[in-house]
Amino acid sequence: MADALGELMRSPLDELPGGPRPRTRLALAAGAAALLAAVVTLGIARAMPEDDASDAATIATIPAPPPPPPHGLPPGYIDIGTGYGIRVEWMMQLSDRLLVGISSALADEIDPGEVRPIGTTILGPTRRAVGAWTLRLGDGRAVAHQTESLDHAAVGMLTVSFPVTGLAAGDVAALEIAPAAGAGMRVEETRLPVDGLPVDIGDLEVEATELIESDSGTRSGESRLVVDGLQVSPSSGWIDWHLEGIEGVGARLEALITLVGDAVAEPDRAVLVMEIDAGNRFLQREPAPLTPGTSGSVHLVRARGVPAYEVTALEITWTVTWARYADEVIEVPLDGASWITGG
Amino acid sequence: MESRIRWSSAAAVAIGTLVGIAAGLSAFWAIPPTEAPAAAATEATTTTAPVPEWFHPGEVVLGPAVLVPESLTIGSSEVAMRYRLEPITPSAAPSDEDVDTAVLPDRWTLVTSSGEVAASTEPWTRQVVFTLPADAQQVGVEGMRLDRYWIRSPVRVPVTLDLESTPVAEVAPGVSIEIVRIMSSSAGTQVVAGLLAEHSFTVSDLAVEGVGGDWLTSSVDQTGTGRWTVSFSTSEAPDPLRLVVRGVVWVPIDTSASIDIDEVPRG
Numbered sequence: 001m002a003d004a005l006g007e008l009m010r011s012p013l014d015e016l017p018g019g020p021r022p023r024t025r026l027a028l029a030a031g032a033a034a035l036l037a038a039v040v041t042l043g044i045a046r047a048m049p050e051d052d053a054s055d056a057a058t059i060a061t062i063p064a065p066p067p068p069p070p071h072g073l074p075p076g077y078i079d080i081g082t083g084y085g086i087r088v089e090w091m092m093q094l095s096d097r098l099l100v101g102i103s104s105a106l107a108d109e110i111d112p113g114e115v116r117p118i119g120t121t122i123l124g125p126t127r128r129a130v131g132a133w134t135l136r137l138g139d140g141r142a143v144a145h146q147t148e149s150l151d152h153a154a155v156g157m158l159t160v161s162f163p164v165t166g167l168a169a170g171d172v173a174a175l176e177i178a179p180a181a182g183a184g185m186r187v188e189e190t191r192l193p194v195d196g197l198p199v200d201i202g203d204l205e206v207e208a209t210e211l212i213e214s215d216s217g218t219r220s221g222e223s224r225l226v227v228d229g230l231q232v233s234p235s236s237g238w239i240d241w242h243l244e245g246i247e248g249v250g251a252r253l254e255a256l257i258t259l260v261g262d263a264v265a266e267p268d269r270a271v272l273v274m275e276i277d278a279g280n281r282f283l284q285r286e287p288a289p290l291t292p293g294t295s296g297s298v299h300l301v302r303a304r305g306v307p308a309y310e311v312t313a314l315e316i317t318w319t320v321t322w323a324r325y326a327d328e329v330i331e332v333p334l335d336g337a338s339w340i341t342g343g
Numbered sequence: 344m345e346s347r348i349r350w351s352s353a354a355a356v357a358i359g360t361l362v363g364i365a366a367g368l369s370a371f372w373a374i375p376p377t378e379a380p381a382a383a384a385t386e387a388t389t390t391t392a393p394v395p396e397w398f399h400p401g402e403v404v405l406g407p408a409v410l411v412p413e414s415l416t417i418g419s420s421e422v423a424m425r426y427r428l429e430p431i432t433p434s435a436a437p438s439d440e441d442v443d444t445a446v447l448p449d450r451w452t453l454v455t456s457s458g459e460v461a462a463s464t465e466p467w468t469r470q471v472v473f474t475l476p477a478d479a480q481q482v483g484v485e486g487m488r489l490d491r492y493w494i495r496s497p498v499r500v501p502v503t504l505d506l507e508s509t510p511v512a513e514v515a516p517g518v519s520i521e522i523v524r525i526m527s528s529s530a531g532t533q534v535v536a537g538l539l540a541e542h543s544f545t546v547s548d549l550a551v552e553g554v555g556g557d558w559l560t561s562s563v564d565q566t567g568t569g570r571w572t573v574s575f576s577t578s579e580a581p582d583p584l585r586l587v588v589r590g591v592v593w594v595p596i597d598t599s600a601s602i603d604i605d606e607v608p609r610g
Contacts, residue, residue, distance in 0.1 A: 073398075075396040089406055089496075089594070089596060090496070090594050092515075095513065097500070099500075103406035105398065105431040106395070106432065108397060112433055117434050149497040149499045151591050153495070153591045154495040154497045154591045155407065155432060155434045155446075156431075156434065157406065157495055162499075225436075235556065301555060301556030338596050342513045
């Protein structure tokens with residue numbers, strides 16, 4: 001090996017009396033380092049089966065790295081296949097819902113840069129569901145979760161609520177999660193001519209096809225959101241929708257309706273927004289994420305403008321956030337969780 | 344904790360660079376300063392790619408962070424342990440502030456040869472100090488445990504208050520909301536709602552909002568009373584009154600996490 005390297009490093013300066021000078025040796029060594037680094041990097045990064053013999057020989061001179069240690073999670077955490085584990089920290093029964101506080105921890109060897117952050121409400125790909133949760137009670141009931149709460153001021157934490165009442169410590173038999181495996185968003189716009197308000201449309205052909213972004217790419221798929229009914233008055237609106245297609249997909253719908261009247265020179269406009277997003281007017285925080293579901297209703301209220309004019313059209317913006325859940329259901333241990341009683 | 348490092352996805356580049364550097368150094372020494380060829384064969388140096396370790400045995404997992412004991416000082420009148428908190432959770436933009444505020448250790452117990460000594464730590468401190476009994480001559484420290492800590496949790500809880508009955512409701516662990524005052528006029532209605540908690544810091548990151556098209560604004564009393572003024576456009580308060588409490592609440596977690604004091608460096 002040394003002979004080969006020595007040959008590789010040969011330089012006309014070698015012929016000088018006294019051999020290469022230290023700085024030259026350093027330069028040659030650095031050059032060798034860069035060359036080998038490039039060769040090894042390419043060999044590892046590509047891992048091409050058709051590597052030629054010289055590449056194979058180069059790689060063969062590098063001892064194989066020791067096998068990585070097994071993934072490790074702190075005690076009590078269960079891997080949900082996302083690079084991190086989760087653990088139930090606390091549960092509390094309120095008058096109309098059960099809150100479950102959950103923490104998360106990275107598994108050893110996991111690069112946090114490759115894991116979707118938990119605890120952020122930043123708009124975009126990170127604002128998506130952690131999973132579909134099911135609470136199994138001792139009396140045999142199964143309760144699907146109501147909301148997942150995240151907040152950028154509580155990084156790594158998640159609070160899941162379930163619409164169940166009257167539970168005490170020991171009533172919860174198990175907690176299950178089907179982890180979210182992908183998410184995406186699609187925006188559709190519709191303009192509906194109307195003969196004035198109110199309108200009550202029961203068969204509206206507005207569909208938004210599933211669009212999911214996952215590690216394997218973005219694709220539109222087999223699920224679509226179908227609007228079943230649309231009711232609009234001058235001050236409020238109501239939209240019923242459901243999903244059609246395969247199981248394991250959820251969606252949340254945000255809608256905005258602009259009431260348009262063209263009886264005057266400049267069209268008058270009034271806007272109906274989702275009731276839940278009225279929080280936009282209080283700018284301390286972004287609206288909390290809503291849980292994707294397979295059906296839902298959107299209640300709209302008037303945000304601005306008074307439609308004193310004759311409304312002739314509805315401009316509707318449908319923003320559909322899709323979530324696809326894994327087929328595998330994982331049971332989350334409840335051992336060690338604190339049951340917090342009210343004061 | 345030194346090995347709790349973070350590495351990028353360009354692992355191949357790192358490995359290649361490390362191997363290259365190692366080989367380069369080998370070449371540096373393999374090429375003699377004189378004309379004599381190298382006498383000894385040199386094999387490529389084995390390199391191990393660094394892997395992050397988020398939790399080490401002996402550390403105490405407190406939700407999204409671990410408590411790492413740093414030093415233990417045993418004196419004649421008190422025992423003190425310094426510690427730090429490290430994140431172990433996926434984070435979009437980890438910062439020291441996130442780490443420091445993820446969890447708050449609170450109540451501790453020191454187990455000595457003459458009994459147990461309790462202590463509490465103030466929020467935001469990173470040291471627990473146990474005051475030993477005055478008559479303790481030679482107390483042997485046998486163990487230490489953490490009995491309670493606080494953990495941040497996000498909440499978003501809608502609440503409906505019947506103004507005719509007692510307008511109080513629980514909204515989160517240790518937190519209730521009550522209607523303090525209602526002021527109505529033809530210009531609108533202002534509802535003053537208070538967040539009640541034993542410790543004021545537990546509700547400092549919670550907000551109270553209204554629900555519905557008649558809700559206008561919310562503002563908080565800056566003097567630390569935990570009171571919010573929620574304004575509606577109607578001349579009378581909506582009844583029932585629908586509000587949303589959302590933000591982050593501190594939740595007390597009772598535990599019995601032992602500290603392996605034998606592994607804690609002496610201060």
